[in-house]
Amino acid sequence: MTMPLDDQAFSGRIALVTGAGAGLGRSYALRLARQGATVIVNNRAHPDRPSSAQAVVDEITAAGGTAIADHHSVQYDDQAKAMIDLAYDTYGRLDVLVCNAGVSGFGPLHEVSAEDFNAIFELNFYGTLHPVRAALARMYAAGYGRIVGTTSSAGFFHSPGGSAYAASKSALIGLFRSLSGEAIEAGVKVNLISPMAWSRMAEELLDRKYAELLDPEHCAKVVSWLASEACSVTGELLVAGGGQVYRATVVQSPGQPIGEGDIERLWPALSDLATSREVPHGMATVMDLMAAFDSAG
Numbered sequence: 638m639t640m641p642l643d644d645q646a647f648s649g650r651i652a653l654v655t656g657a658g659a660g661l662g663r664s665y666a667l668r669l670a671r672q673g674a675t676v677i678v679n680n681r682a683h684p685d686r687p688s689s690a691q692a693v694v695d696e697i698t699a700a701g702g703t704a705i706a707d708h709h710s711v712q713y714d715d716q717a718k719a720m721i722d723l724a725y726d727t728y729g730r731l732d733v734l735v736c737n738a739g740v741s742g743f744g745p746l747h748e749v750s751a752e753d754f755n756a757i758f759e760l761n762f763y764g765t766l767h768p769v770r771a772a773l774a775r776m777y778a779a780g781y782g783r784i785v786g787t788t789s790s791a792g793f794f795h796s797p798g799g800s801a802y803a804a805s806k807s808a809l810i811g812l813f814r815s816l817s818g819e820a821i822e823a824g825v826k827v828n829l830i831s832p833m834a835w836s837r838m839a840e841e842l843l844d845r846k847y848a849e850l851l852d853p854e855h856c857a858k859v860v861s862w863l864a865s866e867a868c869s870v871t872g873e874l875l876v877a878g879g880g881q882v883y884r885a886t887v888v889q890s891p892g893q894p895i896g897e898g899d900i901e902r903l904w905p906a907l908s909d910l911a912t913s914r915e916v917p918h919g920m921a922t923v924m925d926l927m928a929a930f931d932s933a934g
Contacts, residue, residue, distance in 0.1 A: 658689025833878025
């Protein structure tokens, strides 16, 4: 049974949002706080400027909400664990984990150094993996949790020049879809958002006239639903922005006989999306083949 997502949908809930010092993460934190959550606002500290996490906390508390700042770097296992420990040490629980921290990076693969590739992958992938791993056991013990990760269209659609970024974001799809099957029995739901929102990166690429269209608040509405008790799905990927939400998934065509290997001849049938379907799990196709083999025998 689910509850409606009202203005106090998160009353009594503790939420942690990573990368929440600006942009999308800030919008997520502010919306969750408006809906009653106590929010831990994470953003790493920079010695040469004021804490952006604390600035968001100040916004929340000025509006009558409750929040604290956290400055751990999420891509390091020990710091991610300390960030999750902060939630339990301070409030005794963590109900919602929104993994928003990330970094962009573009350039032809042969020109991207191994060091730069690793830095992008560490923050985008391990910066989600480490907090999730640190939170899971205690969410399982509580019998409840909502985890929202952040992927990108670069990770599941053609994205030339962004191989490091795309690899890190597509890896999260595999992680979350696998984890969803493990976590559901413990009452923990895990989903991904692929946001389309105005950001520093968007400002470099797009005309400013699209800033209002791509207001991060559109994405925040979707994240708050995924993070709520009302959320009825797990292992899903929602694309959101510009006032629209879309469901993205992987489909597979019906099998075609390989024969002598003339795949070109088979390509029209393999490419016909009208006959393609979702596959329920990674072993489904080979299990179907084995069942047909056994029946024929």
